[in-house]
Amino acid sequence: MDWASITFGAFLATATIFVLITLALFPVVRRRFLLWLSARTAMIGLMAVMFMSPDIPIGLTEAQVKLIGGIANTLSIAVAGPFLASYIERKYLLDGTRRLLRSVFPIGLILAGIIPLVPHVPGLTNVPETGLLVLIAIIVFGLGKAISLGSRAATFQAVAWSGGIAVGLYLLIYEIVTGVEVDFWTTAVLAALALEFIVTSMGVVDGFMDLRRQRDAALAEVEAATLAIATDPLTGLANRRGLLRHYEESERGRPHGVALIDCDHFKRINDRYGHDVGDEVLVAIGRGLNGENVFAARLGGEEFVVLLYGDDWQSLAERARQRVTSAVIEHVAGLGTSVTASAGIAQLHDGESLASAMKRADRALYAAKDAGRDRSLAMIPFDGSPSGASAPPPLRAIG
Numbered sequence: 001m002d003w004a005s006i007t008f009g010a011f012l013a014t015a016t017i018f019v020l021i022t023l024a025l026f027p028v029v030r031r032r033f034l035l036w037l038s039a040r041t042a043m044i045g046l047m048a049v050m051f052m053s054p055d056i057p058i059g060l061t062e063a064q065v066k067l068i069g070g071i072a073n074t075l076s077i078a079v080a081g082p083f084l085a086s087y088i089e090r091k092y093l094l095d096g097t098r099r100l101l102r103s104v105f106p107i108g109l110i111l112a113g114i115i116p117l118v119p120h121v122p123g124l125t126n127v128p129e130t131g132l133l134v135l136i137a138i139i140v141f142g143l144g145k146a147i148s149l150g151s152r153a154a155t156f157q158a159v160a161w162s163g164g165i166a167v168g169l170y171l172l173i174y175e176i177v178t179g180v181e182v183d184f185w186t187t188a189v190l191a192a193l194a195l196e197f198i199v200t201s202m203g204v205v206d207g208f209m210d211l212r213r214q215r216d217a218a219l220a221e222v223e224a225a226t227l228a229i230a231t232d233p234l235t236g237l238a239n240r241r242g243l244l245r246h247y248e249e250s251e252r253g254r255p256h257g258v259a260l261i262d263c264d265h266f267k268r269i270n271d272r273y274g275h276d277v278g279d280e281v282l283v284a285i286g287r288g289l290n291g292e293n294v295f296a297a298r299l300g301g302e303e304f305v306v307l308l309y310g311d312d313w314q315s316l317a318e319r320a321r322q323r324v325t326s327a328v329i330e331h332v333a334g335l336g337t338s339v340t341a342s343a344g345i346a347q348l349h350d351g352e353s354l355a356s357a358m359k360r361a362d363r364a365l366y367a368a369k370d371a372g373r374d375r376s377l378a379m380i381p382f383d384g385s386p387s388g389a390s391a392p393p394p395l396r397a398i399g
Helices: 003-029 033-051 062-078 080-087 095-102 104-117 127-148 152-178 185-229 240-249 266-273 275-289 313-331 354-370
Strands: 257-263 294-300 303-308 341-347 376-379 395-398
Touching: 003 033, 003 185, 033 062, 033 080, 033 185, 062 080, 062 104, 062 127, 080 095, 080 104, 080 127, 080 152, 095 104, 095 127, 104 127, 127 152, 152 185, 240 294, 240 303, 257 266, 257 275, 257 313, 257 354, 266 275, 275 294, 275 303, 275 313, 294 313, 303 313, 313 341, 313 376, 341 354, 354 376
Parallel strands: 341 376
Antiparallel strands: 257 303, 257 341, 294 303, 376 395
8 A cells, every 4th residue: 555645645635625615715704814825725735746746747857846846835935924914813913014924925926936047047046045034034023923912823823834844944954964865754744734734724713713702792892882872871771762772673563652751749859868869769760660561761850751562551551650659669768758650641643653642642741740740641532623623632541
């Protein structure tokens, strides 16, 4: 069994799958580093075919294999710069370092163009190797800079490339000391490149998970901010903005009626017991207004509004008003005054706006206060008035 061929075939299959996956991900996530990573993997695969294949590729001479492999190796390093520049998390302010890393690519292209000229221009002999050392130094500098700031992407990539660096240094030192190549250098290089694919994949997945966490956190912040601007900070009920949002977006559908509920003689409570106690009373009222088939909101001061769902909307409004007194008794200790509320109620007709119904409920509320407070009055339709009459709609006591 030819293990060398099997190992080499497995490596090429892995590299091909890696390229296809990264290219498939790009249209989904639109991250540029995926394209650079695909290009780097393709160049590594081409270099492996030229330098590590058990047999010389058909139709190529040994010199052509060396030339193509050298160009592929140079380009694999050239694309590593912009790959790293776009791979490092955007939250790190590394504009100068990113520009330096992007410069690796055009320099690498120039070096790749010089390689075919080396046999014909003696003065260029060491230029490609020297240039590659400079590019590698830039990449290592970029890695170190990003890691020092806490970049997880750079940390993963440093681990991914550590195998190739270690194997390269070992092979170089061994050849310098002994004067011969390591017998297993092909296997060692393939293992280092396989490590790069594996760890880079882990880093990419980790990066996507981090982006997802950031997205979820941002959405949570937006949701919290949206809730905050629609919520009364004292009572926790919806404010006017939250009321309108609920009315427009609620899955309950359209309410049957609306009630405006106002705490009777609230100024006396503030004057006698202080605003702290007054706030406690308002919080207690907010708790009392909540109930089944109703949605309560605070308009401001001691005035509240309740959307009423259900055919018994008038009874729902009266029960909510009556809960004000019991809620204050339950939640505000030591208050020697019985707290009552008045309510104005209006039916929400088909095609009528909430603002219009609230205006009618507000008139009913003022009428309830004029009638002695601690009661509910509802605006009711009346069809017996003469045409063009301007008399106000009649009122009906509830409860």
